[in-house]
Amino acid sequence: MVKVRNDNFNIEQIAKSGQCFRLAPNPNEAHTWTLIAYDKLLDIKQEPNSNEVILFCSQQEFDELWKYYFDLDTDYGAYIECVPPDDIYLTRATQIGSGIRILNQEPWEMMVSFMISQNNNIPRIKHSIELLCQAYGEKNHTSDGRVWFSFPKACQLMEIEKLQNMGLGYRDKYIQQLAESVCTGKLNIQDLKVMTDNELRTALLSMYGIGTKVANCIMLFGFHRIASFPKDVWIKRIIEQQYGGHFSTEPYKGFEGVIQQYIFYYAMNKLDLKDKADI
DNA sequence: GACCAGGTGTCCG
DNA sequence: CGGACACCTGGT
Secondary structure, three states: OEEEEOOOOOHHHHHOOOOOOOEEEOOOOOOEEEEEEOOEEEEEEOOOOOOEEEEEOOHHHHHHHHHHHOOOOOOHHHHHHOOOOOOHHHHHHHHHOOOOOOOOOOHHHHHHHHHHHOOOOHHHHHHHHHHHHHHHOOEEEOOOOOEEEOOOOHHHHOOHHHHOOOOOHHHHHHHHHHHHHHHHOOOOHHHHHOOOHHHHHHHHHOOOOOOHHHHHHHHHHHOOOOOOOOOOHHHHHHHHHHHOOOOOOHHHOOOHHHHHHHHHHHHHHOHHHHHHHHO
């Protein structure tokens, strides 16, 4: 068990920030979460409004993986401080979502996940991913008897018939082709990792089923290119409604994607309305 | 049952 | 280049 204290680390906010799909509240125990990533399951506990996060893993596993996964060497407070006080909307958004971080997730999983995300909504995306994992991931058991499945490897997803009945709709052929490229070695993810942002974007855009938005999401969430700024309908709506159609990323050079997350989380979870409803 | 959200491919100008 | 439209599915 490892305890982490950090004022910019909130599991619930991260789970609701739209960047990950396999981090879910544990239905049996309050304030606990279960994460599946890198072929591992991690239980997490965080009391509401606490800056302490408890990770149920060994110190070694934390040092080798989860510290990196949660990007714990980066100071997110420094990003938030770059928001000009006269930007009321973003100031509020960073207050509401101050515990958001950009995770270091697996590129392959993110490529598939964000292909599924196109023209789709989050519950459906999660559902499709779970179906894929249950059908083609590796089955595992926790010490207390829970069953869980790892994310499938590329070679498991390269036959189109295996992608039926996963709720993927027309996206099945995109995933089939991606899986085939990765499995056969035609596409080497290690090569993508060392590319510049522009090279990586071009490479992603050349793939069947990946357009501008998905490419930017894969860059930000799968390759940790935090200068990437995906514009989905939510972001476009906010730019339209709050910024008169033009949002300058000038104050956020090099970490535009972090700012995007604050906007997305704030907009998507409609938190001010919820606050009012609670009163 | 009609209609809608959501991002990309495709076709057309 | 930009605009129009089809594509699947699950939700109203």
